[in-house]
Amino acid sequence: MTREKPRQGFWGLWNISFGFFGIQIGFALQNANVSRIFQSLGTSVDDLAFLWIAAPLTGLLVQPVIGHYSDRTWGRLGRRRPYFLGGAVLATIALLGMPNAPVLWVAAALLWMLDGSLNVAMEPFRAFVGDMLGSRQRTAGYAFQTGFIGAGAVIGSLAPLILTDIFHVANTAAGGGIPPSVRYGFYLGAAALFCAVLWTVLTTKEYSPDEMAAFEQDDGAVEAGPAIAAPAGSGARLAPVWIALGAIVIAAVARFGLDKPVYLLGAGLIAFGIALLVSAALVRSGRESNVLSQIVGDLASMPQTMKRLALVQFFTWSALFIMWIYTTPIVTQRAFGTTDTASAAYNDGANWVGVLFAVYNGVATVWAFVMPWLAGRIGRRNAHILGLLSGAAGFGSFLVLRDPHALIGSMVLIGIAWSSILTMPYAMLSNALPQAKLGVYMGLFNIFIVLPQLIVSSVMGQVMRTVFPGDPVWAMLIAAGVMGVAALAMLRVPRDA
Template sequence: MSKKPSLSFWQILNMNVGFLGIQYSFGLQQTAINPIFLYLGAPEEMLPILNIAGPVTGLIVQPIIGAMSDKTWSSRWGRRKPYFLIGALMGSICLFAFPHSPLLWFAVGLLWILDVGNNMAMEPYRAFVGDKLPEKQLSLGYQMQSLFVGAGILLANGSIVLFQYLFGDETVEVAGTIPQWIYYSFYIGAFLSLTTILWSVIKTPEIPPTDDEMDEINKIKALPFLQKAGKPFVEIWDAIKEMPKFMWKIGAVYLFQWYALFIYWQFTTPLFMKTFNYSTSEAASQAAKMSLTYNTVTMIVALMLVPLTLKFGGKKIYALSLLGTAAALFSIPYIADPNLVLIPMVLFGIGWAAMMGIPYTMVSKVVPQERRGVYMGILNMMIVIPMFIQTLSFGPIYKYLLGNNAINAILFAGVFFAIAAFLAMRLNITKSVYEEES
């Protein structure tokens, strides 16, 4: 493969702007979706299973879209961009409709469609960065995505806090009704989901396939429909069989890391309802403030991690960040002041910045260019499988082992982060056989 040209800082920023809209949507999912379920009458122990849309759609959609985008090329639209646009359009429509959900089942159904759209937009984005950047700029590219992860979620949660302050009535909650002040955050998300993706699509040209890649794409186009439809599944299976050992190791880290993250996102609102005796709206607002804090930290430190990982190595920074996240969760339930409880979010924000950047940099260095899309999809499978396990298993764990106590749920998540930190120290990268020729 010929050497890719280095891009300027602003070119790398422009290519990642679309991540802002995608992550705004995920920010609403982390903070606003579960309170909406509670408003519509969902019991706390049902929250994990009601969130099963995320892991199921991620498990199915991302590897398939990754495999398809590897074998796609349009002289007008490119390789990854068509999937960005379709996913962003689906997400935009769902975000506009979500706060109007009249019943719980309607909201749950919309979450499924929203997750399909978000996963369809996000997966090719990971491969897009690897396609465009030489290896020496991969860390900057993926940490730039981490910055936009923080920015998107920051804006989402900041809007929730702002609109509740401006339009919310914290003294009145009507059972079965979603407060109107939540609507505005979703409307902003519907706008950003589409416009930020369009910015990156317009500003960033894709690198055309090589002659060999184009021959392979044309061969697939010439196949009968059924064979063509089955090709992504064959690609996924072949990629799993030939997957680098490093990816199996990172899968072990992800098992504990993402199980713990899903617990945190689901149970921060119930936690503050218990520890501070808050109403659902007050607890949701406090959870949004927590997310505001850690995503602000993520924005600040994301690019600072680039020189640190180059100096000390990705696995050390990653493991230390996970350990800091564990410490944050161990402390949160025992802080009695709603303002002081924001302090542990500094450690959580550093961990979140590392989680959303460092693993992708590592994996991008050890997978072949022509399979980057499908391997980024498989990496996402390693995210959603723990989430899927969590949605099925944690409801009974919460009810029968943790005593329906949100404090115990958060401490449980802290233990899993500590285990993930230990496993991260096993992530040794050897020189890739797929490394670009200089």
């Protein structure tokens, strides 16, 4: 016998998603300040994309594995909450350490730790909403989560500016190091992250495996696959193709003198091909229950709606990652007239980037509560297309706007897109997935978020150095075009998804 999950009231929705508020403070501090930290430690703008490669690479590796294990975990804290808590502890340590990094390699290593631990904490939250809410309440649930993401990002993005303007914390450091305003912002963010995640851990109670089995029919998994992945042996046929593509990329780097980070792209393709071969060998030997084969099998058996949304995500997150990397050098150069990272003008411009990031996240918070109404009238698919087109317009406007206050309008448009990106794909996806594999599929869905970021990190430095040397604003033209392609790709997603 199946039964519907109880509807959650306001405070139930609040408790389920409040931890994401703290996680997003951590991500916002990272997004708005890591380029600033790297440049303060002596990195040139052309090398920023490579140093940012930690973020997508850790997400690519961590999220599917965490999703796989969280689907199979059950203990005193449930199945998702142990991962929230463990990730929060590690992220707190990384946030305390990063602004005190004495040299560049230490800062880069702490970025890997920070992003990996944030991914450990974040991935189960997406599945957690699906676990706790019935299919009819999921759009509201993910919108509520988006509201907390936006609010946390506003606080994280504005932290150095607030500390400078209100509490008069110094915004420059002797010798051009990391300013005190950034250091104290990271300390406050660490405390907020840990406390917010702990709130969700202590105020929620997960449904037991027996209760989840009783609820499963109500979860709307119209394209649900098998509860246990089919053996992933067929992918071995494509393994030589991936290995060959990787070898071609590596050879092209050596032959044409391309940027060295592109080697990582070739290595990643080869590694994926090898993973397919290893998985197939394990299946043939009767050991199909191993983690690698299970994840590869799940990837091969994705529901059709997930495949189409994955393509949208690929283009969407390519554009977003370009923005996160290049907004600081664009704004400081064009709106504040400097590339000197030790100057007061540069640091004022970097603080203004925090304001701009706070604007788009604040707009996302407000728009999150408009989206359920909008989706109810024009459908989730069309609502998301509207959001993506808004983002494309916002990116494109950077090419014609130089006044720092005018860029607020650009960020309003991007905020509408950001709100939709954080809500609509997950609301559509959760209704196309089997409940028993919600965690691993949410983790696999993240591949199509981090893979484009990995590619951007590998090639954008070369593109900007070769095609647009010394003028990073043209990166926003690329972002606008890629976001427009994402909107077109949404046309392939069913209207009723």
